[in-house]
Amino acid sequence: MDMIFGKNKKEHPEPLRAKIRGELPTWLHGTLLRNGPGMHTIGETTYNHWFDGLALLHSFTIQNGEVHYRSKYLRSDTYNSNIEANRIVISEFGTMAYPDPCKNIFSKAFSYLSHTIPDFTDNCLINIMKCGEDFYATTETNYIRKINPETLDTLEKVDYRNYANINVATSHPHYDAQGNVLNLGTSIVDKGKTKYLVFKIPPTIPEKKKKKNNLKHLEVICSIPSRSLLNPSYYHSFGITENYIIFLEQPFKLDILKMATAYIRGTNWASCLTFHEEDKTYIHIIDRKTKRTLQTKFYADPMVVFHHVNAYEEENHIVFDVISYKDHSLYQLFYLANLNQFFEQNSKLTSTPTLKRFVIPLQMDKDAEIGENLVKLESTTATALKEKDDQVYCQSEELCEGIELPRINYAYNGKKYRYIYAAEVQWNPVPTKILKFDILTKSSLKWAEEHCWLAEPVFVPAPNAQQEDDGIILSVVISTDSKKSPFLLILDAKRFTELARASVDVEIHLDLHGLFIPSGDSPEEQEGNVLRN
Ligand SMILES: CC1=C(/C=C/C(C)=C/C=C/C(C)=C/C=O)C(C)(C)CCC1
Numbered sequence: 001m002d003m004i005f006g007k008n009k010k011e012h013p014e015p016l017r018a019k020i021r022g023e024l025p026t027w028l029h030g031t032l033l034r035n036g037p038g039m040h041t042i043g044e045t046t047y048n049h050w051f052d053g054l055a056l057l058h059s060f061t062i063q064n065g066e067v068h069y070r071s072k073y074l075r076s077d078t079y080n081s082n083i084e085a086n087r088i089v090i091s092e093f094g095t096m097a098y099p100d101p102c103k104n105i106f107s108k109a110f111s112y113l114s115h116t117i118p119d120f121t122d123n124c125l126i127n128i129m130k131c132g133e134d135f136y137a138t139t140e141t142n143y144i145r146k147i148n149p150e151t152l153d154t155l156e157k158v159d160y161r162n163y164a165n166i167n168v169a170t171s172h173p174h175y176d177a178q179g180n181v182l183n184l185g186t187s188i189v190d191k192g193k194t195k196y197l198v199f200k201i202p203p204t205i206p207e208k209k210k211k212k213n214n215l216k217h218l219e220v221i222c223s224i225p226s227r228s229l230l231n232p233s234y235y236h237s238f239g240i241t242e243n244y245i246i247f248l249e250q251p252f253k254l255d256i257l258k259m260a261t262a263y264i265r266g267t268n269w270a271s272c273l274t275f276h277e278e279d280k281t282y283i284h285i286i287d288r289k290t291k292r293t294l295q296t297k298f299y300a301d302p303m304v305v306f307h308h309v310n311a312y313e314e315e316n317h318i319v320f321d322v323i324s325y326k327d328h329s330l331y332q333l334f335y336l337a338n339l340n341q342f343f344e345q346n347s348k349l350t351s352t353p354t355l356k357r358f359v360i361p362l363q364m365d366k367d368a369e370i371g372e373n374l375v376k377l378e379s380t381t382a383t384a385l386k387e388k389d390d391q392v393y394c395q396s397e398e399l400c401e402g403i404e405l406p407r408i409n410y411a412y413n414g415k416k417y418r419y420i421y422a423a424e425v426q427w428n429p430v431p432t433k434i435l436k437f438d439i440l441t442k443s444s445l446k447w448a449e450e451h452c453w454l455a456e457p458v459f460v461p462a463p464n465a466q467q468e469d470d471g472i473i474l475s476v477v478i479s480t481d482s483k484k485s486p487f488l489l490i491l492d493a494k495r496f497t498e499l500a501r502a503s504v505d506v507e508i509h510l511d512l513h514g515l516f517i518p519s520g521d522s523p524e525e526q527e528g529n530v531l532r533n
């Protein structure tokens with residue numbers, strides 16, 4: 001177990017040809033590009049948390065019936081400084097790092113002071129973002145790193161703060177039909193205010209030739225004041241429909257005072273996140289046309305959500321699905337000290353991930369009585385109860401339990417949809433199965449194999465797809481049996497059965513998120529190629 005999570009992985013920057021078993025779909029051309037932590041020990045020092053690991057990019061390129069694998073560490077400033085010092089010198093989510101211990105008392109004091117407003121890490125280990133023609137490795141700080149999606153080389157370091165006052169941002173952006181990136185960030189105590197900013201980055205820019213990046217044209221489309229100046233919500237993703245953006249201001253919060261003093265107190269950033277179980281979850285609905293939040297104050301019980309699955313509009317309601325927890329034990333669980341051979345016994349989640357559907361009524365009857373359920377959709381048991389002072393209390397419908405790392409056919413993002421592809425996890429985050437969940441019938445199809453751990457399943461639509469599940473699923477599979485090689489698994493998305501696997505004889509790390517970059521041979525195919533996120 002500790003071998004899978006904590007062991008340093010070698011990079012394989014030169015393409016390695018994979019051994020194929022089965023039949024690859026003839027139309028499948030492109031690159032599955034993914035990101036995740038690959039190195040947890042530098043010299044004599046080891047990170048505390050799995051999310052701290054140095055970003056290791058990897059890809060499977062499928063072209064002309066062949067599959068090639070490669071991997072490369074992101075040469076972030078963090079990576080370079082750590083390798084040069086041969087120890088951890090930059091703080092991460094679960095590990096606070098200190099400067100050269102030999103330095104004198106004055107430089108130590110100076111370092112403490114300069115950490116009051118910390119410069120966060122650029123170890124972008126969580127996801128990949130497509131921005132026009134460019135690709136970025138992302139994390140949740142103010143930094144993103146441009147990468148070459150083919151060679152996996154590291155390019156410019158981009159600081160969101162040069163374009164808007166954004167101190168933290170999600171690594172789960174959305175993309176609209178025009179290819180704009182939509183994302184959400186927090187501006188912390190800027191001119192006496194803390195606010196959440198929804199921003200947009202266009203796919204094309206006029207001065208492309210001048211080597212400017214698209215972020216120069218970043219536009220803040222909405223600003224939502226935080227309920228608390230020093231305790232803004234932590235969030236990992238958000239939802240969009242055709243006309244609205246859904247943001248959950250959840251009672252899992254960043255404590256800014258704790259953050260400002262964390263370095264001097266010798267604690268990590270993770271300990272500055274607190275779950276306020278007595279608080280509510282506020283549901284902000286932003287109208288994408290007016291760029292304003294709806295007046296009605298929608299709220300729900302306290303919960304912790306990392307992943308939004310999808311959202312859509314139906315008969316004057318917004319339906320949104322999230323994977324929700326009763327507490328934040330998920331982040332607690334990924335401390336490497338817990339991820340050892342006693343993992344199954346000693347690291348149980350105190351709440352299981354639950355797929356919940358919330359429904360927001362958009363048109364409210366003015367004469368509705370206090371206590372009336374404003375949800376008029378037949379298809380759900382989710383409710384929204386009218387309360388006094390323009391408040392509406394939303395209660396969810398539980399769709400299923402025990403799933404994480406959800407993906408959908410992205411062509412259905414923001415639209416009514418039926419299928420979710422995800423990893424099955426119950427009381428601990430060991431992804432030994434992936435599944436296809438049918439929301440309509442509440443049934444699921446599963447894929448598993450002995451000794452196998454499966455990464456987040458990515459859906460790739462077939463050309464001229466008619467139905468939502470016309471396509472394939474890609475998942476990187478690693479094995480707990482050292483005699484068995486890791487492989488790229490290709491499933492038929494409809495039946496959830498194996499079409500092919502492409503094995504490589506090298507160690508592969510357990511990753512987090514990524515995307516598929518389609519590449520057509522002919523210009524006609526190119527034209528039809530949109531992002532499959
Ligand atoms: C460094 C750093 C952060 C990093 C958070 C990370 C790295 C979160 C990773 C989450 C994952 C991988 C979730 C999976 O579901 C914060 C808290 C945003 C702010 C303070 C500095």
Ligand SMILES: [Fe+2]
Pocket residue numbers: 172236306307513
């Ligand atoms: Fe995530």
